[in-house]
Amino acid sequence: MLTVADAVAFLDAFAPPSGAADWDNVGLILGDSTTPLTRILTCLTVTSEVVAEAVDAGVELIVTHHPLLFKPVKKLTDATADGKLLLPLLKRGIAVYSPHTAFDNCAGGINDGLAARLGLTNVRPLRSDKPAALFKLVAFVPPGDLARVSDALFAAGAGHIGAYRECSFRTDGTGTFFGTDAANPTVGVKGRREEVRESRLEVVLPEASLSAAVAALRAAHSYEEPAFDIYPLRSLVGTSSGAGRVGDLPDDVMIADLGETLRLALRSAGMQYVGSRDGLVKRVAVACGAAGEYLADAIRAKADVFVTGELRFHDGLAAKAADIAVLLPGHYATERPGVEDLAVRLQAAFPTLHVTPSATERDPFGVLA
Secondary structure, three states, X not given: OOEHHHHHHHHHHHOOHHHOOOOOOOEEEEOOOOOEOOEEEEEOOOOHHHHHHHHHHOOOEEEEOOOOXXXXXXXXXXXXXXXXXXXXXXXXXXXXXXXXXXHHHOOOOHHHHHHHHOOOEEEEEEEEOOOOOEEEEEEEEOHHHHHHHHHHHHHOOOOOEOOEOOOOEEEEEEEEEEOOOOOOOOOOOOOOEEEEEEEEEEEEEEHHHHHHHHHHHHHHOXXXXXXXEEEEEOOOOOOOOEEEEEEEEEEEEEHHHHHHHHHHHXXXXXXXXXXXXXXXXXXXXXEEEEOHHHHHXXXXXXXXXXXXXXXXXXXXHHHHHOOOEEEEOOXXXXXXXXXXXXXXXXXHHOOOOEEEEOOOOOOOOOOOO
C-alpha cells in the first residue's frame, strides 16, 4: 500500500527542497505521512474551491505550487481565514505538499517547461548557482567503532547527497601502524608493527561542516590518533542548476508573433508587453510567476525579450530604458501548465494512483472585453 510518504519521497527527489529559496516554505506542510494514498490532486494554490474539490474527490494528498502558512499562525478556528481553509482538510486527513521555488528551477520544472513550450535551444540557467564547495572525508575505523563514528559524522552534517541523507560507503581492509615510545595505542603494543582489521568509511560533506565533522570523528573514534583523509571535490554545475532559464529561438521572430505563440501555449487570457510589437527577438529569458528581480539577469544575459508572469510598473520602465522587450502572460498562466505537467509526472511514477490537476482552479484575473 502506497502512503503519502512515498509521494513525498518522489517529490523531494524530483525537486529537492534544498533548491528552494531561503524564505520559502516547501515540503510536507500539513498531514500524516503514513496515510494510505490512492488519490492526488495538483493545483497552483489551495483555495476554498480546491479544498471542496479535494474533499468531494476523496483525495489524500494535495500538491500545491504555492505553499500554505507562510506566516506564523496563532489560531486555527472557523473564525480565521487559515482555519476556514485548513479545518476541512484536517477533518478529512488530507495532506498538503508544496515544492514551490524548488519546482520552479529544478530539472524538468516550471521554467524548463516554459522554455520547452517556446521551443528554445541552448537552454541554460538565467541566474546560475555557485556550487557549494564539497569535500570527501575518508576515515579508517575499527569494526567496533564503525556505527558510532558514522552516526557522529552524520550528526555533524556529513552524508547529504541530493534528497538523501546518511549516505556513506564502507569497505573492509587491513591497516598497519608502528607505535613509537611516545604512543599509547588502543590496540596492540608500541614498539612493533601491528596489522589490524579496519573499515574505510567515506562520506561527502560541505566545507562548512568540515571542522565539526573532524571533531566528531576524533571524539567518536577509539584510536589515540585516528587516520583520515580529506579530499576536495570538483562541483559540476548542470544545465538546470540555477534560477530561470535563457535560450535561443530557432529563428528571429517579431514580438507580436512570439506573444501569440506564448498566449496559445499557456492559454493566457491576455498579454501585456514592453517594446515594439514589430521588434525582432531571438534570445529569450524566462522566469515564471512574479519574477521582476530577474530582469537584471535577463539584461546581463543579452536576452532580446524577458518572459515572466507579472512585473512592477517601474521594472517595465527599466526594461524600456535598457531596450529589452518584455512579455507578460500573467502569473497564473506561467505556472498553471507546470502544475498539470506535475500531475502527469506523478501519474507515471505511481500508475496505481489516481492523479489529476484541479478542475475548479481558475485565474483570479479576468479580461474585460
